[in-house]
Amino acid sequence: MAAALDRAAFYASVRLNPFPGFLAPGQVTGMEAILDAAPPDMLPERLAYCLGTCPIETGWTMLPVTENLNYTAARIRQVWPTRFASVAAAEPFARNPRALANKVYNGRMGNRLNSDDGWLYRGRGLPQITGRANYEKADQRLKVLGYLTPGQSLVTNPELALHPDVAAAILLIGASEGWYTGFKLADFLGNGKADWTGARRIINGQDRAAEIGGHARAFATALTKAGYKPGAVTKSVPTLPVEIRPLPAPAPQMPPLSGPASTDSATKPGALGGWLSALFRWAA
Structure with missing residues (x-):
């Protein structure tokens, strides 16, 4: 199952904020993985914060990184x-x-x-997990929740944490359950709570908290425009002839993009190849 929302509207919004007018294919791959892995009942503020955490944590690639x-x-x-x-x-x-x-x-x-x-067991992921005990915990929980198959193991193959789908699941479940610092998404967001700055404590104290909170609010706006509602799921991402073109005015320079290391036992990426090809078809 994948989060049900108008993905064309979502990307049209995030292209302008928090991104500077354009998207790279790898950035969409990373966001697709998070949208596909999101639990069906996840509140929009909490999903938005997970998305908003990633630009700073990954150097704007939206893909898993290694320490x-x-x-x-x-x-x-x-x-x-x-x-x-x-x-x-x-x-x-x-x-x-x-x-x-x-x-x-x-x-x-x-x-x-x-x-x-x-x-x-050095750091890997979107926000990174570090240490054998944390890889073991993630391995056990993701198997229980169905994100990993019995034949996959973060313990014997820790580089599996670099696959976008697995990294997305670690982020979403880890932030929901307090794996990183003990603080959870529910401590700051949803059900009347909207502490976008304080939510940084879920991952890393207050390092760049206001900046990340701003990114999260931009993703929340995009989810609203895309019609995201908790509990709505779709079995497949629709194939749409969507074009996301660069803005006419020059955009600020983005940091260099780099993809994650390849993994042999990774799950199938959530983004559909045909849809992504259409998404990045530039006008002549």
């Missing part, structure tokens, strides 16, 4: 001051992501000491 641990010694010392007493102490781990991950992550978050767990 970057390719740091200089000075940066390592800045990020983990209690683990590295000096820049010199961090030097052996500079530009050595695997060694750094095992150094700073092993022995916590379910990662075993003297193992490769810190590296294997």
Whole structure:
């Protein structure tokens, strides 16, 4: 099942806000995955906040990313001051992501000491999950809810978290159930609550909270224009001859786009190839 809404109207709205007048195919792929994975009864404010979290968390790609641990010694010392007493102490781990991950992550978050767990279970996703215990939790819940098949495993194949459909499910269920920080979507949004700024605590304290709240409100507007209502589902996304053209005026420069790493045991992407081809057909 997928969220029932007028997707052409949705993309026409988000193209202008929060995006700067145009959409890249990868951005639509990421948004399609979130719309397709959304629980049928999800309130629009909560779905909008999940969508609104992604531009900043992914560098505007709307696709899952992997934690970057390719740091200089000075940066390592800045990020983990209690683990590295000096820049010199961090030097052996500079530009050595695997060694750094095992150094700073092993022995916590379910990662075993003297193992490769810190590296294997480094951050991946839209907002990222990190640590063996969190991958295990996500694996168990997504199987119960039907997002993963019995043959798929985030524990034996953690890179599955880079597939858009799986990453979308982790975001939606994780934010709903408080996986990231203990705070849930219901603590801030829906049923009379509209704390778009405070909702940032669901993922990461108050880092860029107002900016992300603004993005979420833009997505809420788009969902309203698209006629989204909780409980309405569709078995397939309609194939429509939709064209989303660039605005005549030059748009602000977007950050470089990059896709997620390929995964062998991923689920089928939610977006329909034919519809996406039509969506990005530019006028001559």
